Amino acid sequence: MTSPDVSAQTPADRDLASARRTLSVEIDGLVALRDGLNGEFARAVAILAAISGRVIVSGMGKSGHIGCKIAATLASTGTPSFFVHPAEASHGDLGMITRDDAVIALSNSGETPELADIIAYCRRFSIPLIAITSRGGSTLAQSADCALILPGFTEACPNGLAPTTSTTLTLALGDALAVALLERIGFSAQDFKVFHPGGKLGKKLQRVADLMHGPDSLPLCQPDTPMSEALMVMTGKSFGCTGVVDEAGLLVGVITDGDLRRHMNDNLVRSRAADIMTRAPKHVPPMMVAAEALRLMNDGKVTGLFVVDEGRPVGFLHVHDLLRAGVA
The missing domain is CATH 3.10.580.10 (CBS-domain)
Structure with a gap:
């Protein structure tokens, strides 16, 4: 079977082919993530459901952007949560984290240096620490009370450098945690309306x-x-x-x-x-x-x-x- 003549493709054809490759790679990663879920995920949900404080999410770079979204999703679905930037945490924001809280730390490598002070702080004050990382042997995973390890994946970036599949998997895992907690605490549509009074969604949830x-x-x-x-x-x-x-x-x-x-x-x-x-x-x-x-x-x-x-x-x-x- 002969390969398609790439030179005959238009720029639009190549753009579409690139998009489909990206999505296929990320879909494969999501399937592997779903199939690899185990008791460690259930333990993470149990830890988060048991605390009397807030869920603090932290991460650096692209992981930080994903962490902000995870914190927002948790907060909007009945689990009080906010994001703490790891660099700011080292300059006073550790005071925002209490012994009643739990921390979710995100790092693809598990060796992000900016997370070191948060990890040490959690260990010092026995604050539950949940890691989301792709390396089970990393410093972050080994220091955590519960480590959610991403499955083997390929970044969709053709150079294998830009965080693409890794951030998609981290975001999806955060969504899974938020929904599992939502269902565990019995968060209802009326509760959702309380946190979403504005916009089209708030209107649709009126009684x-x-x-x-x-x-x-x-x-x-x-x-x-x-x-x-x-x-x-x-x-x-x-x-x-x-x-x-x-x-x-x-x-x-x-x-x-x-x-x-x-x-x-x-x-x-x-x-x-x-x-x-x-x-x-x-x-x-x-x-x-x-x-x-x-x-x-x-x-x-x-x-x-x-x-x-x-x-x-x-x-x-x-x-x-x-x-x-x-x-x-």
Whole structure:
């Protein structure tokens, strides 16, 4: 089989080929990382879950940039964390690390000299130290309480010099730690909203109760209400529907514009609400995430839903409320 004629390739072809080689090399590294996880990873999670303080992440150069992201991910998912620059640590920032904390130190070689003072400080004050490095026999790995060793890999850089695969693996391992801790402590979507109040994500995590119209706005009638009166309730509240509640105040049906069209005849106004209503209507609980309520509306092809708590309507959510709040 003959090799492709490289000279015939355009610059764009070569760029795409280079990108695919880079991603393939890094994917191979990630697969090896996944397959090589063992009890040492579980021990690292246990150490981090047991502390009463913060997780301090430190690293130099590219490892430092990755460390900043790992610390940010931990902090945003329920594990208090921040980054300490190893050079600054040697000039006073060691005071930011307490005996209640744990340290994650990142170094591909495991011999980064700037980490020496942090390593010594952790050993002196019995602060748990977790290493992420590619060399199990390195100073960092041997000094740590728990060493997460990256698998054998090839840097995607054709010269084998620029940190590429190594930083990808370190970042992925940090994500794995953060998610494992998130699941261990039961960090919920509502907890996530507390730490992400701004932006599109914060809006999507709003609850139905935050956006719904309250009890005073509800269009409601009884099953034996004449349709002439039920129509007045519908038009008076401008939701395009009315809920039907029994004597106990439980929602037993709903009358929509669609129900009216299906029963449009001379007997409509002489009918009772129970004759026209759709029974067992779809509804949502007040603590449902607003984005989930929007999905239910889209799936059911409806523009509004009653909000029900223990069988009783407590609010009404319209798709326009979701649009105004930026959920859609």
